[in-house]
Amino acid sequence: MTEQSNHTILEVSDLTMQFGGIRALDKLNIRVGQGEIAALIGPNGAGKTTFFNCLTGIYKPTSGHLLLTPTGKSSKRLNGLKPNQVTEQGLARTFQNIRLFPDMSVLENVMIGCHCRTKARVLGAIFRDKRTIKEEKEVVARSFALLEKVGLAELANEFAKNLPYGAQRRLEIARALATDPALLLLDEPAAGMNPQETVELDALITEIRDDGISILLIEHDMKLVMSLSDHIFVMDYGKKIAEGTPNEVRNNPEVIRAYLGEDIEPM
Numbered sequence: 001m002t003e004q005s006n007h008t009i010l011e012v013s014d015l016t017m018q019f020g021g022i023r024a025l026d027k028l029n030i031r032v033g034q035g036e037i038a039a040l041i042g043p044n045g046a047g048k049t050t051f052f053n054c055l056t057g058i059y060k061p062t063s064g065h066l067l068l069t070p071t072g073k074s075s076k077r078l079n080g081l082k083p084n085q086v087t088e089q090g091l092a093r094t095f096q097n098i099r100l101f102p103d104m105s106v107l108e109n110v111m112i113g114c115h116c117r118t119k120a121r122v123l124g125a126i127f128r129d130k131r132t133i134k135e136e137k138e139v140v141a142r143s144f145a146l147l148e149k150v151g152l153a154e155l156a157n158e159f160a161k162n163l164p165y166g167a168q169r170r171l172e173i174a175r176a177l178a179t180d181p182a183l184l185l186l187d188e189p190a191a192g193m194n195p196q197e198t199v200e201l202d203a204l205i206t207e208i209r210d211d212g213i214s215i216l217l218i219e220h221d222m223k224l225v226m227s228l229s230d231h232i233f234v235m236d237y238g239k240k241i242a243e244g245t246p247n248e249v250r251n252n253p254e255v256i257r258a259y260l261g262e263d264i265e266p267m
């Protein structure tokens with residue numbers, strides 16, 4: 001896919017986030033099309049993680065609009081929603097610093113993601129009625145299937161904390177997928193991965209997109225960004241300074257200037 005898709009799944013307009021004297025986001029406009037892999041790049045401190053935190057209800061933006069429209073559903077304003085409510089609307093994310101439950105098994109970590117879509121409540125869990133048992137079986141089956149997708153099924157019963165770093169990152173992706181998202185936000189998914197793990201990650205992200213889930217990722221590995229992305233947004237000092245296809249962005253003088261002096265891999 002080289003051109004932006006017709007259906008807009010995420011529309012962000014004039015998003016501003018002020019922290020005291022620091023304007024971390026300054027009237028940011030971002031549009032992600034259904035079925036796209038979009039990337040957000042920019043030097044350290046550009047505001048990328050702040051943007052994800054505004055989208056996912058962790059920060060309350062100073063101003064601006066956040067609109068999510070999964071295919072076949074009506075548009076939903078994300079402003080003012082809590083993180084769990086944002087997830088219920090079909091937006092899932094992973095974090096720059098891995099946030100798994102280290103003392104739970106790999107399988108249990110994914111099952112927790114599934115529970116935002118299950119119906120059983122406290123009484124069902126206590127009395128274990130037929131419906132709850134059936135639902136639990138479905139959650140286990142679905143969690144296994146997701147572990148297979150990310151290549152971790154054989155480690156299902158291992159403690160999450162015992163997984164190598166790259167595998168922990170893939171487990172975070174499986175847990176995010178368990179929430180059944182329409183749009184998946186990945187915050188530096190390749191951080192700490194070796195070259196072989198990064199190649200596998202490239203294939204995994206493409207496969208997730210081919211399953212119909214749109215992707216927006218923050219990533220410093222330019223080789224991965226250039227190979228994966230349909231569309232790239234470039235930020236600097238809280239503003240969008242460029243956007244376009246990998247080729248357009250690679251040759252944009254503003255982008256080259258923003259990255260001067262940065263310790264990044266060549267594009």
Ligand SMILES: Nc1ncnc2c1ncn2[C@@H]1O[C@H](COP(=O)(O)OP(=O)(O)OP(=O)(O)O)[C@@H](O)[C@H]1O
Pocket residue numbers: 019022024042043044045046047048049050051
């Ligand atoms: N909770 C906060 N309170 C005050 N300032 C913050 C807060 N969160 C972020 N900032 C500031 O906002 C700016 C953008 O930071 P942010 O972490 O979003 O950048 P980034 O592009 O994700 O950087 P990196 O690539 O290093 O992760 C920085 O100046 C940062 O210090």
